[in-house]
Amino acid sequence: MKEHFKIEDGHLLIGGVDTVKLAEKYGTPLYVTDEKRIRERARKFKRAFPSAELLYAAKANWNISILRIMAEEGFGADVFSDGELYAALLAGIQKEKILFNGNSKSPRELKMALEADVKISIDSEDELITLAEMADKEIEVSFRVNPNISVKTHPKIATGLRESKFGIPAEEATSIYEKAIRLDNIRPIGIHCHIGSQILDISPYRETIERMMDLVAKLTEIGIDIKFVDVGGGLGISYSGEKERRPSDLASLILPIFERRCEEIGIKPILVLEPGRYLVADSTILLTRVNAVKKAYKNFVAVDAGFNIFIRPAMYEAYHEIAIANKMNEEAEETYTVVGPICETGDILGRDRKLPKVKRGDLLAIFDTGAYGFSMSSQYNGRPRPAEILVNDGSDEVIRYGEEYSDLIVKMNLPARLM
Ligand code: LLP
Numbered sequence: 001m002k003e004h005f006k007i008e009d010g011h012l013l014i015g016g017v018d019t020v021k022l023a024e025k026y027g028t029p030l031y032v033t034d035e036k037r038i039r040e041r042a043r044k045f046k047r048a049f050p051s052a053e054l055l056y057a058a059k060a061n062w063n064i065s066i067l068r069i070m071a072e073e074g075f076g077a078d079v080f081s082d083g084e085l086y087a088a089l090l091a092g093i094q095k096e097k098i099l100f101n102g103n104s105k106s107p108r109e110l111k112m113a114l115e116a117d118v119k120i121s122i123d124s125e126d127e128l129i130t131l132a133e134m135a136d137k138e139i140e141v142s143f144r145v146n147p148n149i150s151v152k153t154h155p156k157i158a159t160g161l162r163e164s165k166f167g168i169p170a171e172e173a174t175s176i177y178e179k180a181i182r183l184d185n186i187r188p189i190g191i192h193c194h195i196g197s198q199i200l201d202i203s204p205y206r207e208t209i210e211r212m213m214d215l216v217a218k219l220t221e222i223g224i225d226i227k228f229v230d231v232g233g234g235l236g237i238s239y240s241g242e243k244e245r246r247p248s249d250l251a252s253l254i255l256p257i258f259e260r261r262c263e264e265i266g267i268k269p270i271l272v273l274e275p276g277r278y279l280v281a282d283s284t285i286l287l288t289r290v291n292a293v294k295k296a297y298k299n300f301v302a303v304d305a306g307f308n309i310f311i312r313p314a315m316y317e318a319y320h321e322i323a324i325a326n327k328m329n330e331e332a333e334e335t336y337t338v339v340g341p342i343c344e345t346g347d348i349l350g351r352d353r354k355l356p357k358v359k360r361g362d363l364l365a366i367f368d369t370g371a372y373g374f375s376m377s378s379q380y381n382g383r384p385r386p387a388e389i390l391v392n393d394g395s396d397e398v399i400r401y402g403e404e405y406s407d408l409i410v411k412m413n414l415p416a417r418l419m
Helices: 019-026 035-048 064-072 082-090 107-116 125-134 170-182 204-221 247-265 277-283 312-316 405-409
Strands: 005-008 011-014 030-034 053-057 076-079 098-100 119-122 139-146 186-192 228-230 270-273 284-295 299-303 322-324 334-339 348-355 363-366 387-392 395-400
Touching: 011 019, 019 030, 019 284, 019 363, 019 387, 019 395, 030 035, 030 277, 030 395, 035 053, 035 064, 035 247, 035 277, 035 387, 064 082, 064 395, 076 082, 082 098, 082 107, 098 107, 107 119, 107 125, 119 125, 119 186, 125 139, 125 170, 125 186, 139 170, 170 186, 170 204, 186 204, 204 228, 204 247, 247 270, 277 284, 312 348, 322 348
Parallel strands: 030 387, 053 076, 053 270, 076 098, 098 119, 119 139, 139 186, 186 228, 228 270, 299 334
Antiparallel strands: 005 011, 030 284, 284 299, 284 363, 322 363, 334 348, 387 395
16 A cells, blocks of 8 residues: 555545545545655656756546646646646646647537647647648747557557557658748747556667657757647556565656756757656545445455446456545455446456455545546446545545536437427
8 A cells, every 4th residue: 555545544545634434524435645745756757857847747637626636746748639728728737838649630629629729749740731821920840740659558558569559650751851841830849759558667768768869869850949848758666565666666767868968969959758647546446335245156256436437457357456435444354346337347456455354334435546547538328427536644624526416317308399
């Protein structure tokens, strides 16, 4: 268990608040986030990269309170959709510190980015053309390049491989910049890549920054003034006791190469990073109540949180630690498979977990759910999404109210002939 958790009277505490009480007060399932933990992680990143521009990857968790905390910590935002841009601006993230990413931006999204006056990272030649047709003044852009780098992570979240859908192949990068400078309303000032997510072996960043700087050298030769080099996010966290690499480890790897290459080329661009998971993942637990314990082919523990609100185990076979929040001092005795209430066999939150004896009514805590947890939730199976609570040094506040049944149908329409 990490430092921001405590145990008192056999109960799990987060941010100084008893999870059993939280579950009673707000109901379950319930996402609970420790504000202090997010700030600590954000500051670690800042300290490691004091002169870099840090853009929080909003997709990890774009609750506006979380975005607001990031803004207060001096972060900008990497947004991947119009909705994320909307939320980031609302949360007070400065427009100068927002980069609009995305491999398939719609004209509507591009228009919004132009109106909001944020930087855009272009992902294809077609996007360049659409943008040039739309822009009525000169706009500053970067291009997302696919550096063809392999990282050890789940294949669904390795984004920098040649075969992935993201970015412009590195070999074609120079020619797209050349096309861009011929357009009188497009000014390329940056270069961007993102090699993947949940990266614990950080060595591929070395090759990544080298390849990016090779390109920067070529771009400088053809007269392009590169003002920022964005190497994306990806720093992983420890979900099951793996050794976590710190932002300072990443900095020791990237910065010397970046600085040396900049000096060789004779330019002074800003380094940009886009961490998401590292900042928010371990700040949050998902509390879920046991509805039934069933001895069948396996010992099943059926809880009230399903993959609609937490999809990582089902989607990436991700491991998330699970504990009985009201029995923290009891010894693990039996092996259980924790399943949700969704009508699919794959709705498994944890396989074959050793836990103290589980009983109906127990409260489970699923750890490290702050990144790509709530942000990937849905109402599948007609399940209202749960509340999100922010705890801080013993206090607890709602940062998103739990949905009601009416939220399930609020945007539905019954045509008159069906009435
Ligand atoms: N920048 C770009 C352009 C990205 O596509 C991503 C994540 C990030 C930054 C942030 O990466 P992070 O630091 O969070 O690793 N839903 C998956 C993760 C998808 C990540 C997609 N891109 C999961 O739950 O593991």
